[in-house]
Amino acid sequence: MHRIIKKQRLNANTVLMEVEAPLVAAKVKAGQFIMLRIDEYGERIPLTVADHNAEKQSITIIFQEVGATTKRLGEMNEGDALRDVVGPLGRPSELEGIKKAAVIGGGLGCAIAYPQAKALHEAGAKVDIIAGFRSVDIIILEDEMRAVCDNLYITTDDGSNGNKGFVTDELKKHIEEGAGYDAVIAIGPLPMMKFVSKLTREYGIKTIVSMNTVMIDGTGMCGGCRVTVGGEVKFACVDGPDFDGHLVDFDEAMRRNGFYKAEEKAAMEAHECRLGMGGK
Amino acid sequence: MANMTPNKCPMPVQDPDVRNKNFEEVALGYTFEMAQGEAERCLNCKNSPCVSGCPVGVRIPEFIALIKQGDIEGAYAKIKETNALPAVCGRVCPQESQCESKCVRGIKGEPVGIGRLERFAADYCFGKGEAPAKAAPNGKKVAVVGAGPAGLTCAGSLAKLGYSVTVFEASHVAGGVLVYGIPQFRLPKEIVKAEIDALEAAGVEIKLNAVVGRAVTIDELLGGEYDAVFVGTGAGLPKFMGIEGEALNGVYSANEYLTRINLMKAYKEEYDTPIKRGGGSVAVVGGGNVAMDAARCAVRMGSEHVYIIYRRSEAEMPARVEEVHHAKEEGVEFKLLTNPVRVLDDGNGCVSGIECVEMELGEPDESGRRSPVEKKGSNFVIPVSAVIMALGTTPNPLIRSTTEGLETNRRGCIIVNEETMESSKPNVYAGGDAVTGAATVILAMGAGKKAAAAIHAKLTATL
Numbered sequence: 121m122h123r124i125i126k127k128q129r130l131n132a133n134t135v136l137m138e139v140e141a142p143l144v145a146a147k148v149k150a151g152q153f154i155m156l157r158i159d160e161y162g163e164r165i166p167l168t169v170a171d172h173n174a175e176k177q178s179i180t181i182i183f184q185e186v187g188a189t190t191k192r193l194g195e196m197n198e199g200d201a202l203r204d205v206v207g208p209l210g211r212p213s214e215l216e217g218i219k220k221a222a223v224i225g226g227g228l229g230c231a232i233a234y235p236q237a238k239a240l241h242e243a244g245a246k247v248d249i250i251a252g253f254r255s256v257d258i259i260i261l262e263d264e265m266r267a268v269c270d271n272l273y274i275t276t277d278d279g280s281n282g283n284k285g286f287v288t289d290e291l292k293k294h295i296e297e298g299a300g301y302d303a304v305i306a307i308g309p310l311p312m313m314k315f316v317s318k319l320t321r322e323y324g325i326k327t328i329v330s331m332n333t334v335m336i337d338g339t340g341m342c343g344g345c346r347v348t349v350g351g352e353v354k355f356a357c358v359d360g361p362d363f364d365g366h367l368v369d370f371d372e373a374m375r376r377n378g379f380y381k382a383e384e385k386a387a388m389e390a391h392e393c394r395l396g397m398g399g400k
Numbered sequence: 401m402a403n404m405t406p407n408k409c410p411m412p413v414q415d416p417d418v419r420n421k422n423f424e425e426v427a428l429g430y431t432f433e434m435a436q437g438e439a440e441r442c443l444n445c446k447n448s449p450c451v452s453g454c455p456v457g458v459r460i461p462e463f464i465a466l467i468k469q470g471d472i473e474g475a476y477a478k479i480k481e482t483n484a485l486p487a488v489c490g491r492v493c494p495q496e497s498q499c500e501s502k503c504v505r506g507i508k509g510e511p512v513g514i515g516r517l518e519r520f521a522a523d524y525c526f527g528k529g530e531a532p533a534k535a536a537p538n539g540k541k542v543a544v545v546g547a548g549p550a551g552l553t554c555a556g557s558l559a560k561l562g563y564s565v566t567v568f569e570a571s572h573v574a575g576g577v578l579v580y581g582i583p584q585f586r587l588p589k590e591i592v593k594a595e596i597d598a599l600e601a602a603g604v605e606i607k608l609n610a611v612v613g614r615a616v617t618i619d620e621l622l623g624g625e626y627d628a629v630f631v632g633t634g635a636g637l638p639k640f641m642g643i644e645g646e647a648l649n650g651v652y653s654a655n656e657y658l659t660r661i662n663l664m665k666a667y668k669e670e671y672d673t674p675i676k677r678g679g680g681s682v683a684v685v686g687g688g689n690v691a692m693d694a695a696r697c698a699v700r701m702g703s704e705h706v707y708i709i710y711r712r713s714e715a716e717m718p719a720r721v722e723e724v725h726h727a728k729e730e731g732v733e734f735k736l737l738t739n740p741v742r743v744l745d746d747g748n749g750c751v752s753g754i755e756c757v758e759m760e761l762g763e764p765d766e767s768g769r770r771s772p773v774e775k776k777g778s779n780f781v782i783p784v785s786a787v788i789m790a791l792g793t794t795p796n797p798l799i800r801s802t803t804e805g806l807e808t809n810r811r812g813c814i815i816v817n818e819e820t821m822e823s824s825k826p827n828v829y830a831g832g833d834a835v836t837g838a839a840t841v842i843l844a845m846g847a848g849k850k851a852a853a854a855i856h857a858k859l860t861a862t863l
Contacts, residue, residue, distance in 0.1 A: 342656035344653075
């Protein structure tokens with residue numbers, strides 16, 4: 121069992137949890153993920169490790185309450201325990217040799233971009249973080265991100281923080297101004313990663329994206345996580361989750377993430393219904 | 401006087417039209433009387449050819465003689481001497497190509513139902529056995545990677561000899577293919593659990609959610625407290641055909657489909673894991689046991705039509721005859737000498753059908769099977785809403801990519817000395833599908849047992 125030792129709501133539907141997971145905390149590196157199962161009846165879901173504390177043998181996960189499982193997870197509290205946490209899974213991000221990077225996070229993607237920025241920063245690289253949100257009231261991890269970069273730029277779709285625009289606008293501006301990035305790391309919704317990759321291809325800047333796909337086991341067995349990269353089928357869980365953004369077939373990936381849309385919708389309705397009837 | 405009936409006592413089964421709507425076990429097992437009658441068919445041959453057909457060397461005539469005498473506990477104990485998982489083997493071993501293929505009674509009629517008798521003895525003693533005495537510890541520690549048939553057998557054999565054994569399992573349940581792959585209706589998970597509980601009672605420690613290669617490496621295990629490591633990580637990586645439309649929503653690997661159903665219990669209402677159910681038809685591509693399992697699950701999930709698409713003819717099918725027979729009885733439709741060329745898109749990124757081409761058999765290939773050749777222009781479409789690829793699996797790359805000095809062949813299988821199962825890396829042994837590529841439960845068990853003996857020989861030589 122994996123006890124929840126800290127729970128913090130970051131915005132209306134985003135939650136941070138620190139969870140006991142000794143095996144993961146001892147080994148995890150930026151870019152790796154875990155699979156968790158709440159209880160015997162729960163499904164296995166992948167979540168990227170946002171941070172870890174080797175002394176406390178704990179990891180930090182940040183999730184958005186978008187499906188039946190993440191809703192249930194969001195209803196759990198400090199002191200409760202998760203049935204299973206397994207990891208670290210996936211290949212660690214390959215960040216060696218990067219001297220100046222733009223790390224781009226879109227919404228919840230900032231939770232995954234943050235450890236990458238932190239790893240780069242600790243390795244002595246210059247790091248600019250460009251974080252995009254829909255509006256000012258859902259900005260997360262601002263202080264944490266500021267602590268691990270040279271410059272933090274936050275954009276909002278509606279301009280409510282005073283800097284209206286998309287992350288691609290901000291990135292383009294800095295590239296044009298001669299920021300001299302030798303790598304861009306983009307993590308967020310698939311359309312965001314697609315457009316960042318499209319932009320950086322024009323400038324010939326190496327771009328790493330992190331693919332968050334449907335998967336069950338996370339160890340290479342189900343193949344549900346397959347993505348087409350450079351015309352080849354890859355498994356996000358064992359070959360990734362990081363891939364060359366210039367080679368990923370994002371349109372296919374967007375479609376595949378909707379594989380269980382109907383089932384997920386039904387599960388959400390059932391969950392809300394149970395809540396309405398006084399909880400499960 | 402032996403029972404000279406030429407045929408095996410038939411196995412009672414659930415009616416096909418009933419069982420194709422539930423996940424309860426298909427074969428119901430012999431009664432005491434049936435078992436005794438079948439046991440009487442055994443001639444107790446002096447040279448026991450049947451034993452030579454068993455990868456773990458079960459003392460077949462001896463356990464059958466005990467059933468004849470009515471000493472079922474004794475029969476079970478006799479099987480247990482050499483086989484760690486009798487209730488599992490009695491159900492899923494391909495006896496027709498192993499022990500039973502050597503049975504003298506098979507020359508003029510059907511062989512003795514050895515597998516059915518093994519199952520009977522195990523089921524009769526289910527839950528009755530006393531916890532086995534733990535062996536006195538010999539002070540040596542062995543790590544086993546993977547709690548599937550190979551790893552569990554190796555662990556059980558070593559624990560009996562006094563080794564302190566820790567099994568590292570990546571999943572949240574022990575059992576490997578016995579729990580994620582083989583469906584409930586062929587191998588109830590309660591039985592697998594009881595066999596594993598018995599191993600734990602015998603002193604084997606099982607660490608779940610522990611991924612060797614990531615959370616801990618083989619080198620760390622060897623450099624730490626363990627004197628030897630056995631790798632039984634199976635062949636879990638699914639193959640795809642590489643045809644157009646394989647990335648469409650509705651195309652599964654058999655591993656994904658079966659894992660959702662068997663491991664995550666998606667067929668039960670109270671479990672959260674989603675699966676497509678009801679409506680539409682399903683095409684399963686492949687002709688092995690895994691294809692049969694996937695097709696029979698799809699029938700039970702309420703699919704309109706379930707097709708097996710196989711490029712050769714029934715004679716070349718690698719699946720057990722019994723599985724093919726059960727699948728047909730349950731309504732699975734066989735499209736033989738048929739090969740998929742692409743999966744069709746409904747316009748919204750979901751599967752609407754599978755385009756196939758007819759095949760004919762040509763000359764035998766290197767496997768000795770007649771190789772199928774495409775009939776030009778014979779393309780046709782089968783309308784389906786899901787396609788399950790059951791084309792086989794290859795070993796997971798995780799161990800080989802994180803273990804320096806562990807040699808593998810070009811198919812990714814670990815290379816071992818076949819006498820000892822020791823790999824190119826000293827004190828690292830391997831067996832099961834991780835070495836052979838996808839094969840059977842009993843062969844994996846045989847390899848686990850052989851490795852345990854070799855580990856014992858090596859470690860006691862240095863005591």
